[in-house]
Amino acid sequence: MTDNVKTAVVTGASSGIGQATARQLAKDGFRVICAARRLDRLTELAEEINGIALVCDVTSDDDVARLADAVDGHLDVLVNDAGGAFGQDHVEDTDLDKWRAMYEINVLGTVRVTKALIPALEAAQGTIMFVTSTAAEYPYVGGAGYCGAKSAERNIAGALRLELGGRPIRVLEICPGMVKTDEFSTVRFGGDQQAADAVYEGVAEPLVAEDIADCISWAVTRPTHVNIDRMIVRPRAQVSNDKVYRG
Structure with missing residues (x-):
């Protein structure tokens, strides 16, 4: 990238949090490389x-x-959002x-992207945002x-x-809790829409993708000396991973 416009890469940009983040960063003035399959x-x-748009x-x-070629040696922000959950089996019954x-x-893909883009991020004194989950808590x-x-x-x-x-590279992490998107739970339960809907049943206000995108936007646009090491974001109704208040 040869002009003065800041550039961001968002992986997993075809849906959910990644898509919402790409939109928000574009509003913030970034040229966004939207990467997904x-x-x-x-x-x-x-x-x-x-x-x-870049298929990745x-x-x-x-x-x-x-x-890595597309960023042309200079990248201001990398949002590692590509990921997903598959199944909710007990260990003794799990499908490996x-x-x-x-x-x-979630693991090797994130490392692969990060490793490839570190030189461009260092050249721009850039920021890496890892989108993990309260599942890491x-x-x-x-x-x-x-x-x-x-x-x-x-x-x-x-x-x-x-x-x-x-x-000169910041490393940030955001840990979303219950976020209702079009695909996350549906994919997790293998297309079983009833099981996916049950995750959010009775929860008046689960988070939506735009809530997380707003937090990512805030974190990556802080002054360069400010590092948001970790941000945990849940809906008010979710007080822990396994305790959700339902109406």
Whole structure:
């Protein structure tokens, strides 16, 4: 990028928190590279926000290399949002393929993208935002796989902050609680809409993607000497991972 417009990369930008974050950062004046797997959704979003659509599966070395090329050596903000939960099985009944998929996306995919973009972020004195989850705070029944993946991602963020100490890159983390989006729970329950809807049943005001996007926007636009190490964001009705007040 050769002009003075700040650039942001948002992974997982085709839906949910990633999509809302891309929109918000565009409003904040960033040129946003919208990265995800679904080109049709990315194209529509990029046209809406005057951004750039780039197909990127974070589990693919080739795709991530193309993403690194696209930033052209200078990146102000990276939002690592690509991820997901698959299943809610107890450990003794679990499908290890679901665990493998969660680790490939949430953990290895996040590392792959971050590693590839650190040089461009350092050149811009940039910011890395990890979108983890309150699942990283402590476990819940049926959450072993997802809690494990998000805990790993949290510790990657923490270790990276230590490793980059003294260099001009901020490492931030946001931990969303119950956020009602079009796809997260539906994907988790394998397309079972009834099971997905039950997660939010009776909760008058779960968070929505725009709530998290607003928090991400605030954190990444603080003065460069201000590091928001970790921000936990829940709806008022959710007082812990397994305690939600329902009307």
